[in-house]
Amino acid sequence: MRVLLAAYDSRGGVEPLVGLAVRLRELGAEVRVCAPPDEEFTQRLAGVGVEVVPTGKSVRALATGKTRPTAAGVPRRAAELVVAFHDNVTAAAEGCDVLVATGIVPAVAGVKSAAEKLGIPYVYASHQPVTLPSPHHPPLARPGHPLPADVTDNQALWDQEALDAQAVFGEAVNTHRASVGLPLVDNVRDHVFTDRPWLATDPVLAPWPQPADLEVVQTGAWVLPDERPLPADLVAFLDAGAPPVYVGFGSIPMRDPEDVARAAVEAIRAQGRRAVVGSGWAGLSLIDDADDCFVVGEVNHQALFRRVAAVVHHGGAGTTTTATWAGTPQVVVPQFGDQPYFAGRVAELGIGAAHDGPTPTFESLSTALKTALTPETGARATAVAGMFRTDGATVAAKLLIGIISQERRPDSV
Structure with missing residues (x-):
């Protein structure tokens, strides 16, 4: 069994992959991770024996550079991330049984395209409930697209947010999909989230509000006891x-x-x-x-x-x-x-x-x-x-092993 995990995020978004990778290995899976090339990320993953494929530009350099990222530069950076994650994931996922993606939309879109080309099951996971569509909370604004101040209905705001995501990322995603022979998408957000996203948060700290139309699988937070000594x-x-x-x-x-x-x-x-x-x-x-x-x-x-x-x-x-x-x-x-x-x-x-x-x-x-x-x-x-539930990474790992087992099961006669 082989699993590839991918994330383009800050440290808090990459760290959960450490817990999930270790629990997957305990269940007999081989794991690779595509993550930003920042040394603190790669060293942390390498420290638990996980193979890392550095992907995309340094997140720290982008966040702390002399020239701060602007909304005008988002399309170019998005296009770079789509290509980087598609190409690296495609190369690293040889023989893989399932792909898991977290992080920002263009990177996740690259992973999704790789999964489609390779015919491998794909799972999207979020580390916070507020980025997933729900009538119980408004969306976060996309770069250069503030939420309309005169709209208070959450569903209307989420409908607008889907249009905004398409406006921000759609060209980058579809240009690349066309180049690799995949059909274009008219709703990038829902395309990468899928209709059954995972929520990797503790249900007490960050619960998924009910009732909800979206079928969200809340696994619990992907945490792992850190045995490193303090200085x-x-x-x-x-x-x-x-x-x-x-x-x-x-x-x-x-x-x-x-x-x-x-x-x-x-x-x-x-x-x-x-x-x-x-x-x-x-x-x-x-x-x-x-x-x-x-x-x-x-x-x-x-x-x-x-x-x-x-x-x-x-x-x-x-x-x-x-x-x-x-x-x-x-x-x-x-x-x-x-x-x-x-x-x-x-x-x-x-x-x-x-x-x-x-x-x-x-x-x-x-x-x-x-x-x-x-x-x-x-x-x-x-x-x-x-x-606090400490078994979230184990729950997620077992679900992934279940997906692999289901895919390998021969068709019933």
């Missing part, structure tokens, strides 16, 4: 006092990292706490040489979050899932995309605070931290962690 100097810092507060914004390049770091550290100190600062793609750093702060780069978040008093972060699916699993109170400072959704879920569940807006200040973070650091929030975070 010795970080352990020494953690051991030297009461649990600190972690602040980091992962793959988000914050506009004013120095101001953000200063506001965060000063707000943490105002609560009588030490700070661990995650540099991340924003390049956050220490604001002075005081011994109550420690800066970290790439590190085992599962282990670290279990040793801190609270986690201040951007609300990406990966970080929110890890903090929730750890049972650690959160302060979510959402920037864009699905992050406001996860901020809202953290507040609704009572496991932390949702910051109002993307720009943190000393005052706003101080207020949010006061909520997150209460005994009540801590107790609720612990309780929700006890409800």
